[in-house]
Amino acid sequence: MAARYGIAILSVALCLLVRLSLTPVLGADAPLLVFVVAVVVAAWFGGMGPGLLATVGGVLAGDYFLLPPTGAFGIAKPSDWARVGLFCVEGLIISCLTEARRLAWERDVRSRIGRQESEERFRLLVEGVRDYAIFLLDVEGRVSSWNAGAERIKGYRADEILGEHFSRFYPEEEVQQNKPARELEQATRDGQFYEDGWRVRKDGTRFFASVLITALRDEAGNLRGYAKVTRDITERRRAEQEL
Structure with a gap:
């Protein structure tokens, strides 16, 4: 359980480092976009909970390090509030869809493994007759x-x-x-x-x-x-x- 949420925190941290390294190029444009990757990774490997944690983590990291006033929590511009709101909605949707896709993939894998095991047992049975x-x-x-x-x-x-x-x-x-x-x-x-x-x-x-x-x-x-x-x-x- 802890490992799943650890993936979310690590993903946010790595995305923040990448975004900070690109600041000389991007400036203040798209401050939260990179954290979408963190949400996808966290939701895929951990589920909806870690995906939502990555969403919250992305908002906090973006607020403190990227949105003015930097180095402090607090959103000054209405346009930044709109960005944060949009990112939260995107994070929720991505978390839900990614977890649904992951669960479907896991069911498919389990089904394939089950069929392979059944086929192997049947093969062994037939070969022994x-x-x-x-x-x-x-x-x-x-x-x-x-x-x-x-x-x-x-x-x-x-x-x-x-x-x-x-x-x-x-x-x-x-x-x-x-x-x-x-x-x-x-x-x-x-x-x-x-x-x-x-x-x-x-x-x-x-x-x-x-x-x-x-x-x-x-x-x-x-x-x-x-x-x-x-x-x-x-x-x-x-x-x-x-x-």
């Missing part, structure tokens, strides 16, 4: 993420499959029929695509899979890619056929 192949595709259908379950079920390491088109997981006859592209089209149109069907591992063997493709969109509704979840249900299908 081994019973499901969970991976992402870009809008063109190329693999952009790969979890441990995908490596176990499909046989590809991440460095082998990232950037490759997901159609390589389909039997050749289905690729010739343009089935992978049609599945993405349906997921894009309906939001999801689901089916049970044959898929191909890296070694060429086939397995019966339960597949879910979900279209991923941003807040504006633009397509960003697809999430694909695949589960090997070959044994379950064999058991059902034997019944």
Whole structure:
């Protein structure tokens, strides 16, 4: 708390030194203008309270050192009273607006950090799942993420499959029929695509899979890619056929 108000006092002092050093150039013109910087700095780093303190400090410093009679408190000219009044109004407005902007910025930062932490926890969760192949595709259908379950079920390491088109997981006859592209089209149109069907591992063997493709969109509704979840249900299908 004390540090916040200390910033206000320090800002006023530094602005006063700058203004005094410019007196040979500026003379008596704009005696309080430089203290606007102190108000902005104090309000941004400390909030409204320090911003208002910087406003009061700017008035006192300007009155004593810059406004006639210098070296004493007391405002002699009506025009200087008008300057002080205008500066006080500006200081109040700047303090309010700057604090509002700072709070909005802090909320945005906290929100971003929260999303990053949530995304990291989700990533760790997905990467640790081994019973499901969970991976992402870009809008063109190329693999952009790969979890441990995908490596176990499909046989590809991440460095082998990232950037490759997901159609390589389909039997050749289905690729010739343009089935992978049609599945993405349906997921894009309906939001999801689901089916049970044959898929191909890296070694060429086939397995019966339960597949879910979900279209991923941003807040504006633009397509960003697809999430694909695949589960090997070959044994379950064999058991059902034997019944």
